[in-house]
Amino acid sequence: xxxxxxxxxxxxxxxxxxxxxxxxxxxxxxxxxxxxxxxxxxxxxxxxxxxxxxxxxxxxxxxxxxxxxxxxxxxxxxxxxxxxxxxxxxxxxxxxxxxxxxxxxxxxxxxxxxxxxxxxxxxxxxxxxxxxxxxxxxxxxxxxxxxxxxxxxxxxxxxxxxxxxxxxxxxxxxxxxxxxxxxxxxxxxxxxxxxxxxxxxxxxxxxxxxxxxxxxxxxxxxxxxxxxxxxxxxxxxxxxxxxxxxxxxxxxxxxxxxxxxxxxxxxxxxxxxxxxxxxxxxxxxxxxxxxxxxxxxxxxxxxxxxxxxxxxxxxxxxxxxxxxxxxxxxxxxxxxxxxxxxxxxxxxxxxxxxxxxxxxxxxxxxxxxxxxxxxxxxxxxxxxxxxxxxxxxxxxxxxxxxxxxxxxxxxxxxxxxxxxxxxxxxxxxxxxxxxxxxxxxxxxxxxxxxxxxxxxxxxxxxxxxxxxxxxxxxxxxxxxxxxxxxxxxxxxxxxxxxxxxxxxxxxxxxxxxxxxxxxxxxxxxxxxxxxxxxxxxxxxxxxx
Amino acid sequence: xxxxxxxxxxxxxxxxxxxxxxxxxxxxxxxxxxxxxxxxxxxxxxxxxxxxxxxxxxxxxxxxxxxxxxxxxxxxxxxxxxxxxxxxxxxxxxxxxxxxxxxxxxxxxxxxxxxxxxxxxxxxx
Numbered sequence: 056x057x058x059x060x061x062x063x064x065x066x067x068x069x070x071x072x073x074x075x076x077x078x079x080x081x082x083x084x085x086x087x088x089x090x091x092x093x094x095x096x097x098x099x100x101x102x103x104x105x106x107x108x109x110x111x112x113x114x115x116x117x118x119x120x121x122x123x124x125x126x127x128x129x130x131x132x133x134x135x136x137x138x139x140x141x142x143x144x145x146x147x148x149x150x151x152x153x154x155x156x157x158x159x160x161x162x163x164x165x166x167x168x169x170x171x172x173x174x175x176x177x178x179x180x181x182x183x184x185x186x187x188x189x190x191x192x193x194x195x196x197x198x199x200x201x202x203x204x205x206x207x208x209x210x211x212x213x214x215x216x217x218x219x220x221x222x223x224x225x226x227x228x229x230x231x232x233x234x235x236x237x238x239x240x241x242x243x244x245x246x247x248x249x250x251x252x253x254x255x256x257x258x259x260x261x262x263x264x265x266x267x268x269x270x271x272x273x274x275x276x277x278x279x280x281x282x283x284x285x286x287x288x289x290x291x292x293x294x295x296x297x298x299x300x301x302x303x304x305x306x307x308x309x310x311x312x313x314x315x316x317x318x319x320x321x322x323x324x325x326x327x328x329x330x331x332x333x334x335x336x337x338x339x340x341x342x343x344x345x346x347x348x349x350x351x352x353x354x355x356x357x358x359x360x361x362x363x364x365x366x367x368x369x370x371x372x373x374x375x376x377x378x379x380x381x382x383x384x385x386x387x388x389x390x391x392x393x394x395x396x397x398x399x400x401x402x403x404x405x406x407x408x409x410x411x412x413x414x415x416x417x418x419x420x421x422x423x424x425x426x427x428x429x430x431x432x433x434x435x436x437x438x439x440x441x442x443x444x445x446x447x448x449x450x451x452x453x454x455x456x457x458x459x460x461x462x463x464x465x466x467x468x469x470x471x472x473x474x475x476x477x478x479x480x481x482x483x484x485x486x487x488x489x490x491x492x493x494x495x496x497x498x499x500x501x502x503x504x505x506x507x508x509x510x511x512x513x514x515x516x517x518x519x520x521x522x523x524x525x526x527x528x529x530x531x532x533x534x535x536x537x538x539x540x541x542x543x544x545x546x547x548x549x550x551x552x553x554x555x556x557x558x559x560x561x562x563x564x565x566x567x568x569x570x571x572x573x574x575x576x577x578x579x580x581x582x583x584x585x586x587x588x589x590x591x592x593x594x595x596x597x598x599x
Numbered sequence: 600x601x602x603x604x605x606x607x608x609x610x611x612x613x614x615x616x617x618x619x620x621x622x623x624x625x626x627x628x629x630x631x632x633x634x635x636x637x638x639x640x641x642x643x644x645x646x647x648x649x650x651x652x653x654x655x656x657x658x659x660x661x662x663x664x665x666x667x668x669x670x671x672x673x674x675x676x677x678x679x680x681x682x683x684x685x686x687x688x689x690x691x692x693x694x695x696x697x698x699x700x701x702x703x704x705x706x707x708x709x710x711x712x713x714x715x716x717x718x719x720x721x722x723x724x
Binding site: 070074078137192194 | 621628
C-alpha cells in the first residue's frame with residue numbers, strides 16, 4: 056500500500072487535527088501527542104522535542120499561530136512586550152526554530168498572510184522557503200496548500216538530476232531556467248566556480264530545450280588566446296601555424312544542439328566581434344576558409360564574474376553582451392547563501408559518493424558484515440537522527456556537522472561533493488580496516504570520526520571565496536561578509552575591512568571621495584581612505 | 600501590561616479576531632460540499648454556541664464589557680456590531696431550514712469586520 060503523506064499538526068486546539076483526520080483521508084497524521092484519533096502536538100516545545108528524533112517521518116507540518124498555553128510552554132519571541140502578544144504570535148517563534156533546525160521541512164501556517172500584515176514578521180515569513188499561508192479557511196484551500204508544499208518539497212530534492220534544494224533563490228532559478236531553456240534563445244549563466252553552471256547547462260537547459268542536436272562544451276579558460284577563434288569557428292589546414300588538418304569548430308559540432316561556452320569572459324576582444332556576427336547571422340566561416348556554414352545553435356555563455364562588469368571595464372563588448380541577451384541572465388547563488396540546503400545536499404552527495412566506484416566496493420564489504428542486503432544505499436545521519444534498517448548509515452556527530460555548516464564553501468557544491476566523497480571514503484576504509492583486524496561490525500551505523508571533518512576542511516581553509524574580494528550589498532544596503540578564522544584578531548578585522556572596502560570601491564565605481572563620504576561622512580577625506588585602501592593591500596588596477 | 604487604552608483595545612480586538620472571528624467561521628468552512636443538512640446544522644450550532652471559548656454571544660458581550668465601550672468610538676464599529684448581530688441572528692434560525700451559503704457569508708463577515716477595526720486602530724496608534 057502506498058504510503059500516505061504524513062502531516063504533523065502543531066496546534067493548541069484540536070480543530071485542524073480533527074479536520075485532517077475526518078475529512079482528508081489522503082493524508083495521515085503523524086502519531087505524536089493526543090488524542091489518538093486526531094493527534095497533534097500542543098506547543099512548540101513538544102514539537103521541537105518530537106522532531107529531534109522523528110523529522111524524517113514528517114512530510115509537512117501544519118502550524119497554528121495563536122497558542123493559548125501556559126507561559127512556561129511558550130518559546131521566546133523577540134520584541135514581544137506582553138504575554139498576550141507572545142501567545143498570539145507564538146507560531147512565528149515556533150516557525151523560526153523549525154527553520155533553524157529543520158530547514159527542509161515544509162510548513163503550512165494555519166493563518167492568512169493578511170493576519171500577520173500588521174507585524175514585521177509577516178513579511179519575514181512570507182519570504183521564507185517552504186513556508187505557506189492558509190489564506191482561506193476551507194478544506195480545498197488547506198488541501199491545495201498541503202499538496203503545494205508536498206510538491207515543492209519533492210521538486211526541491213531533485214529534478215532532472217539537479218539538486219535544487221529549498222532555498223528561495225534556487226526555486227526562483229528553477230522557474231526561470233524552465234522558461235529560458237526553451238528554444239534557441241541564448242542564456243547567460245553567472246555563478247562562482249563550483250556552483251554547477253556546466254551541470255545545469257547540460258542537464259537542465261539543454262535537456263529542456265527541446266533541441267535534438269548534441270551538447271558541446273568549450274572551456275574558454277583552457278584555450279590559448281590565439282586559438283580561441285579556431286576552437287569556436289573551426290579552421291582549414293594551414294590557416295595558422297600548427298593547423299596541419301582541418302578542424303571543426305564548436306559551432307559546427309553543436310549544430311542543432313547547444314553550445315556551452317564556459318568562462319566566456321576570456322574571449323579576446325577581436326574574436327568577440329566575430330562571435331557577434333555568428334550569433335547575428337547564424338553563419339560561421341572557419342578560419343582560412345571561403346565557405347560559410349549555416350548553424351542552428353543555442354548558446355549558453357557562462358561566467359564566474361558579472362559580465363556586465365566586464366562590459367563596464369571594456370573587457371567585453373557591449374553589443375555582444377546585448378546579443379547574448381542580458382534578459383535571460385541567470386545567477387546561480389553560491390552555497391554559502393543557501394545554508395538551508397546544506398543538509399539535503401550533504402545527504403544526497405554522501406549517498407552518491409557511496410555508490411561511486413571504489414566506495415561502492417568498500418560499502419558492500421561493510422554492508423555484508425553488518426548483515427545488510429547487497430546493493431543497499433549508504434545514507435548520512437546528522438547528529439542524533441535515527442537510522443533505518445535498510446541502509447548503511449554514516450553517523451555524523453553534531454559538532455562535526457556544525458563545522459560543516461559553519462564552513463564558507465568557497466568551492467561551492469563541487470567542494471561539498473569532494474568533502475562528502477572523502478568523508479565517505481575515509482569512514483568506509485576505516486571500517487574495512489577494522490574488519491580485517493578482526494573487529495566485528497555489529498550495527499548498520501558507522502560513526503564518522505569526530506575529527507575527520509576538521510581535517511577535510513583544513514585543506515580549503517586557506518582558499519579565498521570568489522566573493523571574498525568584495526561582498527555584495529543586500530537589498531537593505533547591508534553587506535554580507537565571509538570571514539574565516541585567522542591567527543590574530545587584527546587579521547580578522549583587516550579581512551572584514553578589506554572586503555567592505557572592495558565592495559564600496561565597486562559600488563562607487565572607484566570614487567574615493569564617494570567612499571569617504573560613505574565611510575566617514577566626509578568626501579574630503581578621500582586621501583585617508585585611499586591610504587587605508589593601499590595599506591590593506593588592495594590595488595586599484597586589479598579591482599577596475 | 601500596556602496601560603494605553605488604544606493598545607488595550609487593539610489587544611482585545613486581536614483576541615476577538617481569534618476567539619470569535621475565526622471560530623465562528625471554521626465549523627461551516629470546513630464542511631465538505633456534500634455535507635448533510637444535519638451536519639450543517641450541527642456545524643452552525645457549534646459555531647454559535649460552542650466556540651473554543653464558549654458561546655459566540657457571550658464572547659461578544661465579554662469584549663464589550665472588557666473594553667468598556669472603547670470600541671464604539673471607532674468609525675468601523677457600527678459595521679462590526681451589525682455583522683455580529685447578523686451572525687448571532689442565526690441562533691433563532693437553528694431550528695428551521697438553513698441556507699448554508701448565507702450562514703457562512705454572515706459568520707465570515709464578523710472576522711472581516713474585526714480586521715477592519717484592527718486596521719483602523721492600528722493606523723491610529
